[in-house]
Amino acid sequence: MQHELKIYNSLSRKKEVFKPINPGKVGMYVCGPTVYGEPHLGHARAAIAFDVIFRYLKFIGYKVRYVRNITDVGHLEDDTNGLGEDKISKKARLDQVEPMEVAQYYTNLYRQALASLNVLPPSIEPVASGHIPEQIESIQKIIDQGYAYESNGSIYFDVRKYNENYKYGELSGRTLEDMLEGSRELEGQEEKKFSADFALWKKAEVEHLMQWSSPWGMGFPGWHQECTAMSIKYLGLPFDIHGGGMDLKFPHHEAEISQCVGAHGCHPANYWIHNNMVTLDGQKMAKSKGNYISFQQMITGEHPLLEQAYTPMNIRFFMLQAHYGSTLDFSNTALKSADNAMKRLTNALKPLSLLKGNGSESQDKALEEKILYLRMQCYDKMNDDFNTAEVIANLFEMSSIINTLHNSATKASILSETTVQLLIETYKGFIQDVLGIAAENEGSTDDKLDDVMKLLLDLRNQAKKDKNYALSDTIRKELTAMGISIMDNKDGTTEYQVN
Amino acid sequence: MQHELKIYNSLSRKKEVFKPINPGKVGMYVCGPTVYGEPHLGHARAAIAFDVIFRYLKFIGYKVRYVRNITDVGHLEDDTNGLGEDKISKKARLDQVEPMEVAQYYTNLYRQALASLNVLPPSIEPVASGHIPEQIESIQKIIDQGYAYESNGSIYFDVRKYNENYKYGELSGRTLEDMLEGSRELEGQEEKKFSADFALWKKAEVEHLMQWSSPWGMGFPGWHQECTAMSIKYLGLPFDIHGGGMDLKFPHHEAEISQCVGAHGCHPANYWIHNNMVTLDGQKMAKSKGNYISFQQMITGEHPLLEQAYTPMNIRFFMLQAHYGSTLDFSNTALKSADNAMKRLTNALKPLSLLKGNGSESQDKALEEKILYLRMQCYDKMNDDFNTAEVIANLFEMSSIINTLHNSATKASILSETTVQLLIETYKGFIQDVLGIAAENEGSTDDKLDDVMKLLLDLRNQAKKDKNYALSDTIRKELTAMGISIMDNKDGTTEYQVN
Numbered sequence: 001m002q003h004e005l006k007i008y009n010s011l012s013r014k015k016e017v018f019k020p021i022n023p024g025k026v027g028m029y030v031c032g033p034t035v036y037g038e039p040h041l042g043h044a045r046a047a048i049a050f051d052v053i054f055r056y057l058k059f060i061g062y063k064v065r066y067v068r069n070i071t072d073v074g075h076l077e078d079d080t081n082g083l084g085e086d087k088i089s090k091k092a093r094l095d096q097v098e099p100m101e102v103a104q105y106y107t108n109l110y111r112q113a114l115a116s117l118n119v120l121p122p123s124i125e126p127v128a129s130g131h132i133p134e135q136i137e138s139i140q141k142i143i144d145q146g147y148a149y150e151s152n153g154s155i156y157f158d159v160r161k162y163n164e165n166y167k168y169g170e171l172s173g174r175t176l177e178d179m180l181e182g183s184r185e186l187e188g189q190e191e192k193k194f195s196a197d198f199a200l201w202k203k204a205e206v207e208h209l210m211q212w213s214s215p216w217g218m219g220f221p222g223w224h225q226e227c228t229a230m231s232i233k234y235l236g237l238p239f240d241i242h243g244g245g246m247d248l249k250f251p252h253h254e255a256e257i258s259q260c261v262g263a264h265g266c267h268p269a270n271y272w273i274h275n276n277m278v279t280l281d282g283q284k285m286a287k288s289k290g291n292y293i294s295f296q297q298m299i300t301g302e303h304p305l306l307e308q309a310y311t312p313m314n315i316r317f318f319m320l321q322a323h324y325g326s327t328l329d330f331s332n333t334a335l336k337s338a339d340n341a342m343k344r345l346t347n348a349l350k351p352l353s354l355l356k357g358n359g360s361e362s363q364d365k366a367l368e369e370k371i372l373y374l375r376m377q378c379y380d381k382m383n384d385d386f387n388t389a390e391v392i393a394n395l396f397e398m399s400s401i402i403n404t405l406h407n408s409a410t411k412a413s414i415l416s417e418t419t420v421q422l423l424i425e426t427y428k429g430f431i432q433d434v435l436g437i438a439a440e441n442e443g444s445t446d447d448k449l450d451d452v453m454k455l456l457l458d459l460r461n462q463a464k465k466d467k468n469y470a471l472s473d474t475i476r477k478e479l480t481a482m483g484i485s486i487m488d489n490k491d492g493t494t495e496y497q498v499n
Numbered sequence: 500m501q502h503e504l505k506i507y508n509s510l511s512r513k514k515e516v517f518k519p520i521n522p523g524k525v526g527m528y529v530c531g532p533t534v535y536g537e538p539h540l541g542h543a544r545a546a547i548a549f550d551v552i553f554r555y556l557k558f559i560g561y562k563v564r565y566v567r568n569i570t571d572v573g574h575l576e577d578d579t580n581g582l583g584e585d586k587i588s589k590k591a592r593l594d595q596v597e598p599m600e601v602a603q604y605y606t607n608l609y610r611q612a613l614a615s616l617n618v619l620p621p622s623i624e625p626v627a628s629g630h631i632p633e634q635i636e637s638i639q640k641i642i643d644q645g646y647a648y649e650s651n652g653s654i655y656f657d658v659r660k661y662n663e664n665y666k667y668g669e670l671s672g673r674t675l676e677d678m679l680e681g682s683r684e685l686e687g688q689e690e691k692k693f694s695a696d697f698a699l700w701k702k703a704e705v706e707h708l709m710q711w712s713s714p715w716g717m718g719f720p721g722w723h724q725e726c727t728a729m730s731i732k733y734l735g736l737p738f739d740i741h742g743g744g745m746d747l748k749f750p751h752h753e754a755e756i757s758q759c760v761g762a763h764g765c766h767p768a769n770y771w772i773h774n775n776m777v778t779l780d781g782q783k784m785a786k787s788k789g790n791y792i793s794f795q796q797m798i799t800g801e802h803p804l805l806e807q808a809y810t811p812m813n814i815r816f817f818m819l820q821a822h823y824g825s826t827l828d829f830s831n832t833a834l835k836s837a838d839n840a841m842k843r844l845t846n847a848l849k850p851l852s853l854l855k856g857n858g859s860e861s862q863d864k865a866l867e868e869k870i871l872y873l874r875m876q877c878y879d880k881m882n883d884d885f886n887t888a889e890v891i892a893n894l895f896e897m898s899s900i901i902n903t904l905h906n907s908a909t910k911a912s913i914l915s916e917t918t919v920q921l922l923i924e925t926y927k928g929f930i931q932d933v934l935g936i937a938a939e940n941e942g943s944t945d946d947k948l949d950d951v952m953k954l955l956l957d958l959r960n961q962a963k964k965d966k967n968y969a970l971s972d973t974i975r976k977e978l979t980a981m982g983i984s985i986m987d988n989k990d991g992t993t994e995y996q997v998n
Binding site: 065097098100101104105108111121122123124125126127129130131132133137212213234448449451452453455456459471475478479482483484498 | 564596597599600603604607610620621622623624625626628629630631632636711712733947948950951952954955958970974977978981982983997
């Protein structure tokens with residue numbers, strides 16, 4: 001009997017049994033990137049964390065509608081108070097191009113990076129600038145309910161008014177007093193009744209590059225509004241899961257909750273999931289902090305902090321070795337050891353596919369029990385708030401069993417066919433479908449390399465039989481020099497591995 | 500002196516010298532796919548035709564803003580009269596999913612197919628459903644000018660009224676009389692004043708899945724309107740080039756012209772370019788005709804008409820062997836011969852990179868002249884309405900020169916360094932940058948295969964020296980059996996080719 005799926009709900013601050021609103025179906029919304037810069041490790045972590053959740057929910061049979069947005073407008077420079085310039089159009093003016101051209105360029109980079117990380121595309125990938133009518137409608141509802149006011153052509157959310165009937169700050173645990181203490185005196189603040197009020201719609205100056213007409217004049221939506229409008233449009237209200245990076249809890253997700261409650265009187269989502277950050281010496285890695293490593297730098301190795309280039313799968317596996325809720329500190333050592341660990345797991349896939357049980361029952365009952373236990377553990381650990389780190393530990397134990405079975409004289413015939421099938425399904429399923437670890441360098445040249453290597457190893461074996469050790473040694477040495485190691489098995493066959 | 504770039508303008512029906520509106524810059528809009536089905540060869544041809552135009556304009560120094568849309572709403576089932584059901588939402592109801600989920604799915608397939616065909620992403624890829632306010636604004640302008648009318652909550656373009664002041668049908672060469680003859684009596688026609696009038700906005704029934712509010716009630720835009728709104732938004736008015744498949748001339752592009760002229764009093768674009776169709780026994784290949792081959796089927800070979808699988812580069816090269824304005828008849832023979840032709844060209848890239856001229860002047864003046872002539876021809880042929888077929892013919896001549904130079908005892912030292920550099924730049928530039936032919940199977944395993952093959956060929960050469968012909972023959976035979984052919988050069992080196 002598997003455990004029920006439990007999710008750590010950031011809103012209730014405890015693990016809760018997951019109960020979908022519609023049986024068998026899950027609606028999940030995750031905040032995507034603001035496309036004004038190159039994708040970095042922070043983007044990769046969020047995308048991978050929710051990709052695994054998306055994959056696992058599908059793996060255990062849910063039909064999932066996964067919506068992840070692209071913010072191409074409305075992300076104000078100063079996130080905390082709704083002032084400042086639109087990030088996208090600022091970059092556009094620097095480059096002297098149309099803002100949507102900048103957005104498209106970085107959107108493409110983001111999609112390419114995620115594809116190479118084997119992150120599945122979401123079911124729907126809506127863009128903020130493509131949902132202006134929906135955002136205007138959503139703002140109008142908040143105004144109608146009395147929780148927003150117009151000021152000089154802009155619309156602000158009335159935090160104090162909202163707080164009279166609801167609780168502003170319930171997700172982040174902040175109080176109005178906390179917010180007041182942290183607020184700064186900035187230009188434009190005089191438009192607001194209260195410094196913690198945030199912009200739903202900003203009046204646009206004539207020279208502003210991205211603007212639309214609205215009942216309140218020409219302007220553009222505040223950053224928080226898009227996620228409210230798009231999540232409800234595509235998932236209904238309420239939906240099951242809302243996710244995003246921990247840095248978005250405040251003000252973004254707090255604002256989303258209050259916008260939704262203000263307009264509709266109910267919370268948008270039942271479960272809030274937040275992935276933790278990638279850190280560098282304990283500091284959050286982010287473009288705005290200047291201490292970040294871009295995805296491109298990671299895979300080329302061109303960054304002063306990088307000792308080598310890392311493959312996308314190496315990066316993915318490194319991230320999955322930690323629970324999504326823990327911080328992940330960047331280090332070359334950790335990445336390299338992740339690579340070795342990943343290869344240990346993926347190298348067992350080939351011998352796994354060669355295992356064959358017997359037609360009746362298992363002779364080694366203890367081993368059978370161990371396999372069934374490990375299989376159950378994989379599910380249990382994923383059901384325990386998607387604990388990929390623990391799943392990987394179980395898979396290591398399985399890989400040892402696989403290698404032992406493969407190298408034994410009896411092969412897997414001491415096990416029943418059913419048990420062997422369960423082992424294969426679980427091991428392959430969790431590595432490839434749930435964790436999303438894809439074999440690197442797949443494709444036709446790989447097959448050719450395999451063919452050519454087989455010929456070369458046959459020549460070497462023939463040379464050994466002919467006692468031409470000079471030749472057989474040369475072949476081994478040359479292969480080692482080009483990074484291919486060969487292992488002679490007891491049964492006379494030889495395997496190779498590209499390092 | 501190179502010829503000026505000339506473009507066959509479908510509107511004037513003649514080749515015209517290309518004069519950009521802003522010196523050094525080009526704005527180009529091309530109609531993208533309606534994302535309600537799998538990408539097929541027709542999609543591939545349009546994308547490749549305009550990709551090469553995009554690439555060449557950049558190659559000769561223009562800064563190009565290339566906009567290609569995604570139609571995710573508003574493409575009515577019966578294209579010619581603006582009636583019928585929305586294609587996207589019809590498919591959605593069949594699949595029981597959200598229309599945007601269907602659109603996203605097919606958009607992803609389209610993008611993946613194009614990426615594998617080495618089609619560059621456009622500068623901006625706007626989606627129709629993301630530009631509702633812009634379309635409403637555009638429709639309102641036409642109403643204000645008196646060229647559209649409301650009828651039962653829908654807005655129709657008034658073709659006869661327009662024809663009083665302008666000429667409806669100037670792109671397609673159709674007259675109002677032609678249109679009347681071809682029109683059918685269909686349900687809903689009674690809403691229109693004239694059977695050739697087309698929908699700008701359609702009233703939505705309550706159960707219609709995609710609808711937005713407008714000054715005329717809930718509804719959705721007609722198919723033609725999105726391209727008018729989005730092209731003008733991102734390229735200004737007028738812009739340089741409007742492109743699309745020849746099947747879009749009428750009614751789509753005709754409607755675009757009249758919508759723009761009706762609203763703004765001027766034509767949208769200075770040059771109209773139309774790519775021709777992929778045919779099968781002379782019939783247009785298209786999903787609506789049921790005689791189409793999907794892109795996926797082409798690359799897997801799983802279609803009764805296909806004798807084998809074809810690589811994306813093979814398909815790309817096959818399409819470039821014809822001028823974009825000619826029909827391209829599908830056949831297995833033509834595709835296979837395209838593959839051989841492409842390999843002849845790409846195989847010359849490696850010897851090309853090894854050529855080295857001398858420091859002073861060319862000794863073989865005739866050869867130098869020939870090279871400079873061929874180089875000029877590559878530009879001249881592209882300048883002659885992007886004649887890729889003729890460019891390829893020139894590149895073949897160049898490849899023969901390259902191979903001769905490579906195999907000669909003097910190598911390329913009979914030519915000056917400048918001439919050799921021009922040869923390299925032109926050959927590589929036109930194959931890789933202009934035609935966009937990418938080496939297939941690039942990457943690290945390729946390098947490993949190269950290393951292993953080198954070792955194997957060294958062993959074979961040693962065997963020949965040792966007069967161990969049994970061994971050297973075995974190696975050759977085994978390699979041939981696995982699809983690798985080897986060629987012994989006169990200088991004692993050996994090359995191999997993966998077939």
